[in-house]
Amino acid sequence: MRHTIIMSALAGCVLLSACGQDARAPRHYVDENGKVVEIPEGETESSVRQGKAQAINTDFTPPRFEDMPQDEFGALVRRGYEIFTDTPTHAAEFSGNQLSCSNCHLDAGRKADSAPLWGAWVRYPAYRSKNERVNSYSERLQGCFMYSMNGKAPPTGHEVLAALEAYSFWMAKGAPTGTTLKGAGYPKQDKAPQPPDLARGEKIYQENCALCHGEDGQGQVAEGKTVFPPLWGSESYNWGAGMHQLNNAAAFIRANMPLGRGGSLSEQESWDVALFINSHERPQDPRYTGNLAETRKLYHDTPHSPYGQEINGKLLGSNPSK
Ligand code: HEC
Ligand code: HEC
Numbered sequence: 001m002r003h004t005i006i007m008s009a010l011a012g013c014v015l016l017s018a019c020g021q022d023a024r025a026p027r028h029y030v031d032e033n034g035k036v037v038e039i040p041e042g043e044t045e046s047s048v049r050q051g052k053a054q055a056i057n058t059d060f061t062p063p064r065f066e067d068m069p070q071d072e073f074g075a076l077v078r079r080g081y082e083i084f085t086d087t088p089t090h091a092a093e094f095s096g097n098q099l100s101c102s103n104c105h106l107d108a109g110r111k112a113d114s115a116p117l118w119g120a121w122v123r124y125p126a127y128r129s130k131n132e133r134v135n136s137y138s139e140r141l142q143g144c145f146m147y148s149m150n151g152k153a154p155p156t157g158h159e160v161l162a163a164l165e166a167y168s169f170w171m172a173k174g175a176p177t178g179t180t181l182k183g184a185g186y187p188k189q190d191k192a193p194q195p196p197d198l199a200r201g202e203k204i205y206q207e208n209c210a211l212c213h214g215e216d217g218q219g220q221v222a223e224g225k226t227v228f229p230p231l232w233g234s235e236s237y238n239w240g241a242g243m244h245q246l247n248n249a250a251a252f253i254r255a256n257m258p259l260g261r262g263g264s265l266s267e268q269e270s271w272d273v274a275l276f277i278n279s280h281e282r283p284q285d286p287r288y289t290g291n292l293a294e295t296r297k298l299y300h301d302t303p304h305s306p307y308g309q310e311i312n313g314k315l316l317g318s319n320p321s322k
Pocket of ligand 1 (some may be wrong): 084087099100101102103104105115116117119120121123140141144145148149164184185186237241242243248249
């Protein structure tokens, strides 16, 4: 008898869920936009709602150029824009080649998937393995001058840095900070589907890239201005620059090249052509210690860097462009 009571009490418990948590409470709710939101195991409607409120929307559209303010702040922003889009002219003192920042950060630093400035601004200060410490945004910019521009870092607090900071800050207007926005950085992969191949890369280059960048990779200059930037040699980025790493170059190329036809090469083709470009000599890494193997070990100890490796019978970095 007693036994039966316990049994039926238990059964009731299961059926009505009157014990402890109410398992019959709906496992979904309808939000303000009429969307059905599932409530995962162990959560309640209010905990899900709270979580959603805290989740950051990482979609971002930068302000329009027309909306650049007309005051003194706007003047510094505009100065940053000029430096960014014509670096050899507006930061001549710190430029060591024919490149402008916007050659690799397209649409004047606005384009998603080409390391846009709005995506960068909200990520700093950040730890960088490149120098094993937390870098301010300004230090990050100094690095670009030393490596990508093969030039000199503007001293801390210099007006050139202030202008580039103002331009980046303005472009990130309204973006959540301390987060990775959609389209920030280059859409990097860890590895190529197959090992990159030099011969395939050369063929892809001649068919898809040489038209603008030249068969000799030297690009084209018209009236003293770079129209198509060089990809190797003395006027290109040096062996310390991010673009010499195959994962960065492949990601940039896949998303953005051939110009206006980003996304048309396959992942594999992008790696192959990235290897082809970066198997040519370029200016020395400014951190060169006097010993190639040692410099590789110190700063390039990654499969993404061809520096100090023998490719096609050439030891890269042993005969840097001057
Ligand atoms: C030769 C191509 C090239 C040029 C020229 C270049 N950059 Fe970059 N830039 C890169 C690469 C590659 C990265 C690394 C992206 C990564 O690691 O995801 C980068 C990263 C950055 C970042 C950090 C982006 C982020 O989201 O964290 C900033 C800021 C930046 N560059 C600014 C500049 C400025 C300012 C200039 C001009 C003074 C410049 N770059 C010139 C290729 C270039
Ligand atoms: C229609 C002309 C055109 C074609 C074709 C083209 N590019 Fe470019 N490329 C450009 C221009 C212009 C820039 C600079 C973008 C800017 O300033 O807005 C650039 C920038 C680059 C950069 C970064 C800047 C530098 O000098 O390092 C790389 C790398 C690059 N292209 C590689 C390639 C590769 C690889 C291909 C072939 C798959 C290719 N490009 C095809 C016009 C072209």
